Amino acid sequence: MSLRIVVCVKYVPDATGDRHFAEDLTVDRDDVDGLLSELDEYAVEQALQIADEADDAEITVLTVGPEDAKDALRKALSMGADKAVHVEDDDLHGTDALGTSLVLAKAIEKTGYDLVVCGMASTDGTMGVLPAMLSERLGVPQVSLLSEVSVEDGTVKGRRDGDTATERLEARLPAVVSVTDQSGEARYPSFKGIMAAKKKPVESWDLEDLEIESDEVGLEGAWTAVDGATERPARTAGTIVKDEGEGGKQLAAFLAERKFI
Amino acid sequence: MAEVLVYVDHVDGAVRKPTLELLTLARRIGEPVAVSLGSGAENTASTLAEHGAVKVLTADAPEFADYLVVPKVDAVQAAYEAVSPSAVLFPSSAEGKEIAARLAVRIGSGIITDVVDLEAGDEGPVATQSVFAAAFTTKSRVSKGTPVITVKPNSAAVEAAPAAGEVEALEVSFSDKATGTKVVSRTPRESTGRPELTEAAIVVSGGRGVGGAENFPVVEALADSLGAAVGASRAAVDAGWYPHTNQVGQTGKTVSPQLYIAAGISGAIQHRAGMQTSKTIVAVNKDAEAPIFDLVDYGVVGDLFEVVPQLTEEVKTRKG
Numbered sequence: 189m190s191l192r193i194v195v196c197v198k199y200v201p202d203a204t205g206d207r208h209f210a211e212d213l214t215v216d217r218d219d220v221d222g223l224l225s226e227l228d229e230y231a232v233e234q235a236l237q238i239a240d241e242a243d244d245a246e247i248t249v250l251t252v253g254p255e256d257a258k259d260a261l262r263k264a265l266s267m268g269a270d271k272a273v274h275v276e277d278d279d280l281h282g283t284d285a286l287g288t289s290l291v292l293a294k295a296i297e298k299t300g301y302d303l304v305v306c307g308m309a310s311t312d313g314t315m316g317v318l319p320a321m322l323s324e325r326l327g328v329p330q331v332s333l334l335s336e337v338s339v340e341d342g343t344v345k346g347r348r349d350g351d352t353a354t355e356r357l358e359a360r361l362p363a364v365v366s367v368t369d370q371s372g373e374a375r376y377p378s379f380k381g382i383m384a385a386k387k388k389p390v391e392s393w394d395l396e397d398l399e400i401e402s403d404e405v406g407l408e409g410a411w412t413a414v415d416g417a418t419e420r421p422a423r424t425a426g427t428i429v430k431d432e433g434e435g436g437k438q439l440a441a442f443l444a445e446r447k448f449i
Numbered sequence: 450m451a452e453v454l455v456y457v458d459h460v461d462g463a464v465r466k467p468t469l470e471l472l473t474l475a476r477r478i479g480e481p482v483a484v485s486l487g488s489g490a491e492n493t494a495s496t497l498a499e500h501g502a503v504k505v506l507t508a509d510a511p512e513f514a515d516y517l518v519v520p521k522v523d524a525v526q527a528a529y530e531a532v533s534p535s536a537v538l539f540p541s542s543a544e545g546k547e548i549a550a551r552l553a554v555r556i557g558s559g560i561i562t563d564v565v566d567l568e569a570g571d572e573g574p575v576a577t578q579s580v581f582a583a584a585f586t587t588k589s590r591v592s593k594g595t596p597v598i599t600v601k602p603n604s605a606a607v608e609a610a611p612a613a614g615e616v617e618a619l620e621v622s623f624s625d626k627a628t629g630t631k632v633v634s635r636t637p638r639e640s641t642g643r644p645e646l647t648e649a650a651i652v653v654s655g656g657r658g659v660g661g662a663e664n665f666p667v668v669e670a671l672a673d674s675l676g677a678a679v680g681a682s683r684a685a686v687d688a689g690w691y692p693h694t695n696q697v698g699q700t701g702k703t704v705s706p707q708l709y710i711a712a713g714i715s716g717a718i719q720h721r722a723g724m725q726t727s728k729t730i731v732a733v734n735k736d737a738e739a740p741i742f743d744l745v746d747y748g749v750v751g752d753l754f755e756v757v758p759q760l761t762e763e764v765k766t767r768k769g
Contacts, residue, residue, distance in 0.1 A: 203722075213587075286560065315562045348517075355633075356635075357633065414587050416588040418586050420583060426745040430737070431750060436758070436762070437759060
């Protein structure tokens with residue numbers, strides 16, 4: 189039987205752009221160019237490698253987000269995913285992590301899955317909690333923060349490099365996996381891949397399709413509230429010297445003045 | 450006063466510093482009740498009591514070490530149900546965030562992660578976060594349920610605040626999901642003898658300019674002269690010159706030390722995200738145009754292989 193892989197991806201504002209907040213204190217997604225979160229490219233890559241190893245596999249890439257989020261799906265499809273699901277609904281604006289995990293879990297269940305693959309965190313919110321939440325909601329094992337992953341005979345195995353130890357983990361499918369940026373460089377879409385992606389199916393679902401009430405999500409339904417956002421003041425310009433042979437000593441004098449030595 | 454549950458991060462009974470910082474923050478919003486799990490849990494009680502824990506709930510079972518995260522979620526949930534706290538605090542470690550995330554789903558409560566400050570407010574604790582590569586500071590609160598909050602290291606001072614620290618055994622019955630992910634093996638990381646990167650008062654980092662793994666001892670020597678932790682930029686880590694566990698930046702660690710020294714690091718947004726909130730920033734770089742110089746309190750434009758060894762010698766001389 190075919191191995192059904194669902195990869196969760198996020199469309200995020202470009203981190204090198206001038207990111208800021210909209211008036212309602214949600215992330216402004218209109219004024220900055222968006223793209224597939226870099227950390228999710230690693231998830232797509234590992235899904236593709238797992239699919240290559242399997243006799244028969246199908247990769248669905250899933251996102252929740254506004255119309256533009258389709259760009260992230262296209263990128264993943266051009267890398268080699270088979271089909272895409274876009275959950276889009278005006279009532280989703282301002283949904284927090286808990287709400288997003290609810291929507292993703294319902295969409296994953298509706299899609300059907302043996303393995304869910306996520307990135308380690310998004311590059312905008314950077315919470316890194318979605319994989320654990322999905323595992324909890326779906327009631328399947330969490331095999332997270334892997335820098336190495338493989339699937340064999342219905343078991344997912346991986347290596348988790350923690351702060352104090354490296355762990356080897358194992359769980360039976362179905363399971364939720366998250367991979368780090370150490371899992372292996374993501375491939376670039378080929379020209380053929382980009383052309384092929386245009387013909388791949390992208391389904392659009394709204395909250396009604398997922399049987400989610402609008403008051404369970406969105407800014408009003410959120411479990412958290414942002415009360416204020418202030419731009420960090422620019423650091424005051426420091427002293428810059430050119431090394432003329434005494435640079436190290438000058439630096440030491442500065443550190444001594446600041447009482448670090 | 451309302452009780453605040455604090456999840457204890459410890460290694461065989463040795464409490465890690467971020468947990469003591471959590472106790473400082475917990476005391477601002479209520480009475481800290483600590484939850485200490487796994488091997489050595491009971492040995493954490495005296496340290497926790499010294500820093501303000503009125504009660505220490507402990508549990509040990511093989512499941513905590515043999516299976517990933519979920520057994521600990523079961524235990525924290527049991528503590529939550531026993532105590533009915535006004536908030537639950539976790540360190541922002543990988544495991545802390547995962548336990549927090551699952552607990553939030555189970556108890557239907559909002560979660561705020563990577564908090565850098567926490568204060569009492571009229572509508573519950575107010576959490577400060579540093580977002581968009583530290584370009585913005587936000588104030589947030591949990592609006593539904595019991596606030597579940599994870600806090601970054603170095604967010605508060607460790608304070609002595611003796612309290613009862615009464616030890617109580619926590620009754621835990623594991624859910625059938627607890628044994629879903631087996632930890633087949635665990636290899637402890639070899640200690641370098643240097644301070645933990647996220648906890649260190651001083652961090653010395655090397656980047657692309659270091660030029661190779663064989664040159665990193667130059668960075669390490671400076672770090673050792675200052676009693677500092679060693680960091681590395683993504684470029685240096687991706688090139689295989691230094692371990693990923695030492696990476697500072699968006700996909701690595703976020704550090705906020707008193708002093709950050711960047712050697713041969715240009716200061717791409719990816720890196721800045723991980724160090725921008727450092728109190729004093731110093732850089733050595735060949736390229737006068739490197740963006741890192743926009744952040745520094747003191748910068749030296751020059752060859753790091755000249756400047757850094759000279760600095761190391763000078764530090765040693767001055768320290769005698």
